[in-house]
Amino acid sequence: DAGVIQSPRHEVTEMGQEVTLRCKLISGHNSLFWYRQTMMRGLELLIYFNNNVPIDDSGMPEDRFSAKMPNASFSTLKIQPSEPRDSAVYFCASSLTGVLTQYFGPGTRLTVL
Amino acid sequence: AQKITQTQPGMFVQEKEAVTLDCTYDTSDPSYGLFWYKQPSSGEMIFLIYQGSYDQQNATEGRYSLNFQKARKSANLVISASQLGDSAMYFCAMREIDAGSNYKLTFGKGTLLTVNP
Numbered sequence: 276d277a278g279v280i281q282s283p284r285h286e287v288t289e290m291g292q293e294v295t296l297r298c299k300l301i302s303g304h305n306s307l308f309w310y311r312q313t314m315m316r317g318l319e320l321l322i323y324f325n326n327n328v329p330i331d332d333s334g335m336p337e338d339r340f341s342a343k344m345p346n347a348s349f350s351t352l353k354i355q356p357s358e359p360r361d362s363a364v365y366f367c368a369s370s371l372t373g374v375l376t377q378y379f380g381p382g383t384r385l386t387v388l
Numbered sequence: 389a390q391k392i393t394q395t396q397p398g399m400f401v402q403e404k405e406a407v408t409l410d411c412t413y414d415t416s417d418p419s420y421g422l423f424w425y426k427q428p429s430s431g432e433m434i435f436l437i438y439q440g441s442y443d444q445q446n447a448t449e450g451r452y453s454l455n456f457q458k459a460r461k462s463a464n465l466v467i468s469a470s471q472l473g474d475s476a477m478y479f480c481a482m483r484e485i486d487a488g489s490n491y492k493l494t495f496g497k498g499t500l501l502t503v504n505p
Contacts, residue, residue, distance in 0.1 A: 308492070318479065318495040330490045366433060375421050375440075375483055377493060379433035 277301070279369050279380035287386045293355040296383045298367035300348050307350050308377060309342055310366040318366075324350065325372060336361075357387045391415065392482050392496035399501050401470045408455070409465040409499045411480030421483035422463040423493065424454065428476040436478075439463055470503045477501075 280299040288294055300307055308323040322332040327344045335342070339358070344350045354361055364384050368377040393412045401407035413422065424436040439447045439454045447454040455464040467474055477500050481493040 317497045320492055320494070323490070323492055325490055331486065331492065364431060368433070375491070376423070376435050376438060378435065379425075381432050384431075 279367060279378055281365075281367055281380035281383050283383060284381060285384045285386075287388065288357055289388050290358055291356045292387075293353065294357045294361075294385060294387075296352040296354075296365050296367075296385070298350045298352070298380060300350070300367075300369035301378055302348070304369040304371050304378075305347065306370045306372055306377075307344060308368040308370075309350070309352050310368065310379075312364045312366065312382075313362075321352070354385075357385075359387045361385060362387050391484075391494050392480055394480055394496035394499050396499045397497075399499055401467075401501065401503055403472060403503055403505050404469055406466060406468045407470055407501065409467070409478050409480075409501065411463045411465065411496060413461050413463060413480075413482050415461075415482065415484070417485065419485065422454070422456070423481040423483070424452070424463075424465045425479045425481060425495075426474075426476045427479065427498070428473075433479075437465070467501075472503050472505060475501060475503045 282297045306325050309321040312318045321334045322342045324344050342352045364382045366382045368379045370377045391414050420441045422439045426434045437447050437449045437452045439456045446456050451468045453466045477498045479498045480496040483491050485491045
């Protein structure tokens with residue numbers, strides 16, 4: 276079975292540009308988590324969804340960040356406008372409600388110049 | 389306050405020896421879960437092992453075992469017979485349940501394990 280799929284794997288952009296990160300959940304999973312990893316702050320939960328509904332977005336840094344689940348198997352994380360301090364590795368993870376383990380995608384390495 | 393503490397930024401072990409990676413946690417919930425993930429240099433996060441707070445026995449998965457000491461609030465990962473491929477960053481994480489019965493993971497800062505030949 277395919278794991279969590281993220282695209283792009285690497286993204287280099289300039290400050291002020293819009294960035295969209297994409298994630299496809301494991302088939303049958305209904306919970307989705309977006310994380311950000313940096314050297315300074317470690318792995319931080321940004322937002323998570325259960326059955327397409329955003330449950331907790333308290334980790335989203337500011338209004339420049341937004342996340343959606345247009346359908347049960349797909350999510351986007353958008354940064355507009357991007358800033359150099361947004362440079363990080365962004366992971367999404369999925370799980371099945373009632374099954375506790377989260378399975379991570381390969382991550383997107385974002386560099387904002 | 390930090391909920392997951394990994395006090396060892398880095399650890400070294402000789403190939404074929406066992407190593408213990410420390411993790412302590414803080415929670416007032418009676419029901420919780422503890423996870424270990426491995427992150428090799430390639431960057432992916434790999435689930436290793438899970439321990440529930442009500443589990444009577446320590447979790448084991450192949451060469452990985454979890455030394456769960458509930459009274460001490462510790463959940464140390466033991467890797468037996470270390471291999472060169474075990475060199476990676478290891479993260480301890482705790483499951484928390486919010487008021488809506490939804491759960492999320494909180495991660496520690498990680499321990500970088502290096503296995504020497």
